[in-house]
Amino acid sequence: MAAEDLDWERSKISNQDLNLMKKLGLMKKDDAIRFPSEESYPNPPMEYRVSFVDHLIRGLSAPIHDFLRGLLFVYGIQLHQLTPNSILHISIFITLCECFLGVPPNWALWKRIFLLRRNASRNATYNIGGVVICVRTDVEYFDVKFPDSVQGWRKKWLYIHEESANSVEHNIVPFDGNAKIQRRRSWDAEASEEEKKATEALMSRIRQLQNTRGEELSGVQITAYFLRIRVQPLQARKNPLWTYTGGNDANRLSSDLSAKDLEKLIRRISSLNKKDPVPSSCRVEPYSSTNPLPENHPTMSSLPPLPEDGEVEEQAVVAEDNQGSSLHESEVAGSHKSAASHEKEVESEASESTQSLPPAVSPKNKRKRDDAEASGTSKPEETDPSSQKAAYDPYLGTLISSDEEEEPLIKDLLRIGTQFVGYREYASNAEEKLAEANERANTLAQQLEQSEQARKKAESDAVGARAEADKAKADAAGVEDLRKRLHDAETSLSEHITAQSAREEAILKRIRTQNRRFVARTAQEYELEDPDNDPLLDAVSFLEFHGTEAREGIDEAKAGLLRLFPYFFPKKEAPATFLNLAKCFNPPEDLGLKMRHENQKVAVESTVALVADSQQTIDWTKVGDTDQIEQLKWRSLVKAAKPNTKKILAYLGVKPASTPSSSRPEV
Structure with missing residues (x-):
């Protein structure tokens, strides 16, 4: 496996991430967080450590909790080597201990539940997020519903202010991006028998929280709880969470999140989809000031061992799990080679057997050969090639010497018998070779079938490649069509701009005309104080x-x-x-004249009423005959009556006008 680390890149933190951190109160202090400028490799200032946005929204804040410091020291890792889901594991564990078990985070309980593993793929080993915290397979733990992967979290790095603790040994080591991750024995450390006895009551409580019907507690509920109360579990705090006092608690970083923001954040750090409900509260009431710990409740404390004087204790380094694979590969290669050489040997033996027939052998020599093969020797006893033809001559010579006068027929029979024995041996060898040839033929048939399958696959891949090529051509045609449409759109836009300019010019012309008409009518000129040349x-x-x-x-x-x-x-x-x-005040008749007539009619009627009320005898026929009175006399009478007008009007109950009338009497 190639050992290639994922390189650091320039930090890319979006405005959405900034707004989220502001809502969570993570940027409440001016020096709490610093953002990288243009560097592509972390270079934190003094008293700052490298962290990530996804670490902070999962409960991490500075100063860092002593439990997390201890974990980093014991396991020999740095903060940037933990994945976001591992950070959330630690946050949930601390919240579980303080809010639902009523104890500080317990190191012995941690070892009973968790262990560490490397985070690597087949082709690369990770340095950023190269360590994963896992739940042991033999332990029942809460269903946390982690997401399968957190996209792009390695690119959102920043610097957090690590405040100096009381002693040097409590500060985490400075950032070292070149430090390689080495698996240590502490990664698999288990609780001792004494620690198991001490934490058995806590394990029983965890099982009870998981399995009580109607009151089941889940990892998502614990996560939603510490996000809702706005306290960061991985931050060093003066008071534990079982003393939480509500909205005025000193450990709160911000005010309550809105229901929408809280639900969105929980779905981001978990695998809940839109159909899964987000828990609004825990089914088990957590310990707090309103739900205090029972009396005589044991608050056993167990933190990971911290080094003295800032020195990190060397832990034994364990070899990687994937060692020995190269040896396995060489063995496989050797076995393939042996099989090939064996096929070559079989092929050479078959070719030699077809060149010449085996010599005739006697039963005696055949027995010797069988005995040699049965004894396990690698090859039979060698014989002189010149004597191979006379292998049966001693037996034949004995027969001939016993009766030198035998007929030639016996010699032919003996010769045929010896040849028969030789052919039988040859037939047996031929059968063996034929069986080997059949086996090789079957092997070749299988290889031919595999080759045929490979050919079909190659043809299928070629068809797929042609289809992809056709698709690429179609996409190219689509791109050309898009270019044409873009050109047409640009042309249309240019024409639209030209038409708009012409329309604006026409509007200007019309407005200037209207302005001239208005100025001509009103004799007013208007100028802008600060013209913009528009x-x-x-x-x-x-x-x-x-x-x-x-x-x-x-x-x-x-x-x-x-x-x-x-x-x-x-x-x-x-x-x-x-x-x-306006139409009411613009009739054909003169409204002023009409009103004056009405007023005069009222005045005359009032005068008549006044005279009638005075009980004087008047000849009304003479009064109404205006033809008998001269106009000058009428005017003199009106002028003589004016000094008494106010008295007459007061008598009639009419309030006189404040200004004298300038209208002439209408006759």
């Missing part, structure tokens, strides 16, 4: 000014006409619109 804006400003002036004039005219309306039309209701109101 003709259209200037024209609109002219229109706005003139329109405002016209509206104000109409409003003033309407107010005046509404005040005069009851005098001219006492029995009518005033129209709602100005146009109808």
